[in-house]
Amino acid sequence: MAVENFANWLRDLANTLHDNAAYLTELDSAIGDADHGSNMDRGFQAVVAVLDETSFDSVDELLKKAGMTLVSKVGGASGPLYGTFFLRFGTALAGAEVTAETVGEALKAGVGGILARGKAELGDKTMYDAWAPALTAYDEAVAGGSDLRGALVAAAEAAAKGRDETVPLVARKGRASYLGERSAGHQDPGATSTTLLLESAARTLG
């Protein structure tokens, strides 16, 4: 049952990214290289193709396969970053029962992978500016007695706030950093796709 929930999440996320591909690319045009939407869309369509032709016995197998597919299909910086996230997120759930607590630990492991690859810090105007407040909100919700869905809703709301707060920031990582001060005033595309990922998780998991 858990496997099916996570597969539904990935399918829902693929649809969401497809619907938002032009929007993500538009955000990336302003401060990057105008490919974030099409790359994420291509990567997640490939994940859906894998889901269609493979059956998975466990959540970790499913998520690891999704991660490898993203690494292979997305390219850019998003491929290694989201790919590494799903690889580590899946690995952390190996053999574990899916609960609010174990998913929280797995999210931390996944985001740890993003940091190891991307070496970003809070305020660099990257996807981490959505992930960091999301992890904090998730933990606070669990500590306050929330179930998985409640914690994911809290995480998604915090991610959206973090995403909005990237607008005035001057980018210090990725292609947007080449613009210096001119990167201020634009919303970060990576923080935007991270928010879509967590909103999709809140809709489908738990």
Next chain:
Amino acid sequence: MGGMKKLINDPADVVSEALRGLALAHPDHVRVDHENRIVYRKDAPRSGKVGLISGGGSGHEPMHGGFVGPGMLDAACAGEVFTSPVPDQMMAATKEVDAGAGVLHIVKNYTGDVMNFEMAAELAAAEAGTEVLSVVTDDDVAVQDSLYTAGRRGVGVTVLLEKIVGAAAEQGRSLQEVADLAKKVNGNGRSMGMALTSCTVPAAGKPTFELAENEMEVGIGIHGEPGRQRLPLAPAKDVAALLVDPVLQDLPYSQGDSVIAFVNGMGGTPLIELYLMYNEVRQLLDAAGITVARSLVGNYITSLEMAGCSVTLLKVDDDLVRLWDAPVNTPGLRWGA
């Protein structure tokens, strides 16, 4: 802003169909692994020779696929337009061109390229035990260099480096020697670019940025990313100074230095304007007391149909000039062969 006007079929097929054309047009130079989108030197792997691999997003032709062949690269991995290739491609290429002498990855300094090449090098070392060294080019003076940012972009010096290091590998130099030479070339080179127009990524369908008729963008990279400064359009001699001065000041280059001077077109500027620009660049270099040992003028590292140019200066010694003059026989660069 108008629609997209390009000689393409489906935007999704641009890269694979262009690679088919490259393979058909240059069967004497290259063979192409279409599934993995890798351009190989026809006779790779070459026994005892260090394998040279580069790659990156497509849209910069002739770089990198056009620089595969004797005296330059052994393989080039093509990503989507302006998107780095994926680790699977560099892993496959690394295993294929390794002839026992190891493999050098030549990577332009962009976050995605660096991450994907790093993952490939880790996986190739773990899976096949291939010895891989990497050089990251970062010669663009338009970008502030800092420990806290992604650092400078790799641009024009990448072309000169692939030629010079390619000659050294052809001579049979070791992996460490070739890697040290590559770092020396990168350290001695600086570039600055400008755009008269934006460019349109086929999958996006509209220009990446907008420039008015009377404006130019100074300090651009090679991905249609906006530059650091938007200025009123100026005569070529003033544009040349805007490019040459920051390059000269950065290394710095000083009176008596000998350089390879490279005026590169961004894809949409005719050669007549590039030669006109070279004339301006040359006068500035003469005035600064810089000796031009060799020159290169043309479209070699492009940004789709962007109009504009970049200037790269590479400080050279006798060894670098000899390597520059050595025979090269690729679709995009050919002499002495």
